[in-house]
Amino acid sequence: MTKDNPYNFLPLQPTGRNETDNVNTYAPEDMIKIYEQQFLTQVPEDQLTDFLPALKRFYDIDNNTLDISAVIFDAIADATIIYNHKVKAGGYQIVGSLVTEQIEVDGDEEGDESLDNQAYTIDCMRTFFINDIEIPYHFNLFIQGDGYSTLTEKNTVLEKIYWLVNTGFEEPVLGHFEDDSDNIASLASINEELISLGIREMDLNTIHQLVNYIEDNLIDEDMADTLNTLIDDAE
Incomplete structure (x- = not known):
């Protein structure tokens, strides 16, 4: 755990930038990992409102990336997320x-x-x-x-x-x-x-x-x- 990564996010290598060059893009398997961390990272109650912005800053992504990650997870992942x-x-x-x-x-x-x-x-x-x-x-x-x-x-x-x-x-x-x-x-x-x-x-x-x-x-x-x-x- 570091100051720049307080939630121990898994470092992932982006594949590039999106068409408008405002956020990173990732391989499908890495987007699944981002989606999983969104729900599996244990976060103290007093930090809940800080968590999602921190995740998006760490990977330099937006809400659209998270939505696509969820779709990919549902489509190809062989696991499910049940209440964290x-x-x-x-x-x-x-x-x-x-x-x-x-x-x-x-x-x-x-x-x-x-x-x-x-x-x-x-x-x-x-x-x-x-x-x-x-x-x-x-x-x-x-x-x-x-x-x-x-x-x-x-x-x-x-x-x-x-x-x-x-x-x-x-x-x-x-x-x-x-x-x-x-x-x-x-x-x-x-x-x-x-x-x-x-x-x-x-x-x-x-x-x-x-x-x-x-x-x-x-x-x-x-x-x-x-x-x-x-x-x-x-x-």
């Missing part, structure tokens, strides 16, 4: 073997051929990154027909965040865990764990948005193809 946290989905692992489950069908539904009583379970893991810090997310996947549900463990901070948001919801169909809502981590304990990992604390709104992101990115096309191959081989 950069979140990204990482790779997946199939941890266990495919297990065949037989689902009981009620007597009055036995003649309904549209019902699929064949189901499978398999242990999986996907990693997520929060501000470039890798965190695993373990879950048991239940697959029946075209539908699926997940049962998440309660060990890593992401798994604890999921259960904090979903406390009070019905247990998934597998029922591997007993009702132990008293064991659900509190927001305070989750924030303590986040801070210990070097991640700034989150409020409830941020945590709900994070869980939405996890659920939307838990199973991608590559993982679905792998699972479909395993099911085809089992059948």
